[in-house]
Amino acid sequence: VTLSVDGVVVGSVTASSTGEWSWTPPVKLPDGTHNFVASVTDTAGNPSRTGDFRLDIDTTRPGAADDVTANDNVGPVVGLIPQDGTTDDSTPTFEGSGEAGDVVIIKDNGEVIGSTVVGDDGRWSFTPETRLADGPHSVVIVIEDPAGNSSDPSAPINFDVDTSAVIVSLDYAIDNEGSLTGNLSSGTVTDDTTPTLVGRASPNSVVEVFDNGVSLGSVRTNAQGNWSFTPKTELPEGSHHFTAVATNTAGTVSAPTASFNLDIDTTAPGKPGEGGTGGDGIGNVWDDVGPIQGNVGNGERTDDNIPTLDGSGLQPGDIVTIIDNG
Template sequence: MSAGLYNDNGSGAAVEQLQQAAAHDVAQEIALAVSIKHAEDNVGPETGNLSARQYTDDSQPTLQGAGTPNAIVKIYTERGLLGSVQVNENGEWRFTPEIALPPGVHRFRPVISHPDADNSLSGAWFELTVIAPVPLTPEIMDVRDNEGRSSWLNSGATTDDTTPTFTGFVDAPGMTILVRDHGKVTGSVEVEEYGDWTYTPNPALEAGSHSLTFEIIDSQGNVHASAPFILQITPPVSAQTAGADEQTDKIIEAAEAAAKAAAEQAAAVEAAAKAAAEQAAAAEAAASGSSASGEGSKLVPLTSQIPTIDSIHDGQGRQGLVAPGGTSDDTMPTLRGQGEPGATIVVRDLATGDSAEVKVDSEGWWAWKPVASLSEGEHIFTVVGIDENGDEYGDVSALFPINIVHPTDNGITSVTDDVGDTETLLAGAQTDDARPTLHGFGLPYGDIWIYDNGRLLGSGIINGKGEWSFTPEQPLSEGIHQFSAMSTDLFSGARTPSSPTFELEIVPVAVVPENINRRSLLQEADAPLFAEAEPALSTTQPAEPVGFVPASPSLLQTEEIVLPLY
């Protein structure tokens, strides 16, 4: 043993100190432990703690877990390291991703390490499915004028109803909607169980212009406000202001009496003139020996109200009014409009040629709903009235087109290859684009889920026309891929059956090595790589052979090889 381990007195104190230090290190080595207890959802109408394998609309959920105090926890997903956090002295830790996670399935695994531990330790996987957040902006579906002859109002309209009824929808049951008029809070309403809400101003709106907005404030303080709904209030003149005083009433009565007397006098003069004309006509007929007993046909001017289509209501999936030219997943939507009270009208679908008769009620309103589902595609509705003679009247040029998309429809229609020359591919094609863009259709405003060989690849949002596009975030492997799609209604949560598969083969990109001269290969494609020797041409006859002489006699000789013996 080296003498350096002893002190000046030659004792073994140094060795003893080293042994104590080693024992201390062994005592200080600790056992590691780590786990994810739950995740926090802080987005949308429903917030709180989530257990594993649940859905969340929070793209940055906060993971909470336990572990060895003062250790470092690294959070991994299937795509690599997401971040790290230190465990506090109580053995607790919290981690929130710095960037938003894309929609889809995410598996989180905690890995803990400590300076006093030789190895790190992995905890169990914690799986969450991130979905697109639910929009919290209240939608105004109908505004009803309840004064006099009731009607629907559009933004910018003028009404004499100081308490019109607003109805709408937002997927936030139980949350409170604040109502503002020119930015000032004037009321509130609670969202019902299925997302419906109804609001009637209280107190009544004053005469003048009003700009009403409906907003929800989420748990993070974000404001989700609707577009302003503009109304001009003009209340009817009350009976008390019709006359200023009794004298004014007397003047009005006197004027009305004078006008009535003048009208009676004029009627008497007209009657006398008519009698004289009839007498003259009779005399003329008698003189000519003819009779005026027959009556001519009478032309009755049209005074009936022209029927109209005011709205089409979608009662399936994402319910609400369908704008002209819009898309509906309700195959039996409700049409509403106005017409002459008690009249019969005809609703026609110019796209199919179908028609139906509807009776207008006593207040001048009518409603019609198809008895059978409408076919997929465009439908063009128009309406005309039927008079007492069976003749049609109305504005046949007033059309209301809509596009019907069946709620069970979803599928993949094509793929776009963006590598090299951009082209559109159909099922069964090959592509060298490892991240091709898929196109398809599904439930309008819903979610689309894309699967590759039965494994979830990702998700996206379908637009109002039922169209969607999806590009994988990571390159796909070479080989055949069987894609399928499934759409989910954003509000009811109903899912469509899986679509037919769309097959696509990913092939490698062809690469020409740089050390090969492509020009030479293309110019002489049929030329051999190695030129053959051409035989020498001779014009003389070869000499007749006289014998055979070996070119190398030594090749024909044999030698006896004697191996040395030892």
């Protein structure tokens, strides 16, 4: 059997006793299309000729994919997933381009999660059938051409998947104004027109605070999930019903918190004895010691060194401070 490649005789081989033969080129053939012809001469010297065998040799590796994108198709925030971003889509779609017919192999954290073929338009798209687990992911693309040559891995696309529910709380408020300061529970009264609201939510999420349904602004939680918010504008006197809503880094939005209620009161009470809400001042001074007891008139004497003072006409809950000689 005499072998010719592209019209040039390159070697010969003798068939075995069973009529089988094989031949390997002694030197590597260059990339390109090659026509192989086998001419047979039997032991009697009779020649024959086979048909041409055509083979394309391709040893060039495809270039690494350089336009791969990951896309979020779930939830309130959709579109391109940024590098080192977070998504709530556990089956994001990866897209890119290549040579038509090339095989695209998708690897996540070093493991193959699927493959697809570049279409006639030079584009490819892949969506995992199995959901990606919550946590960090690093996806690379390897292109394999029909000859079996593989590209270098693409630059990794790094992102986190977070499908967990977002929970937010509004736990207490802090009064930083006036004579009475400290932590406030829901349903209390404060003279602080910019009380600080404190709560918890998912780490690094954005918490938006509302007052009577109107947004006051937003703040980001820290890595431990703690947040606090102080209104930039003074709130008016009256009843305030605060709620908070959190949006995590994947774009998932929580349900609002229960209403946290505060009454803001910055009006000083009237001076005792001046009428109106000021009441009647010290209404009575009661002597309940010794032979003479009863109400002691203004300017009179008493032998009771712990007389009882009383009054009325103030707001329920007001604190009355009694001052003696300054």
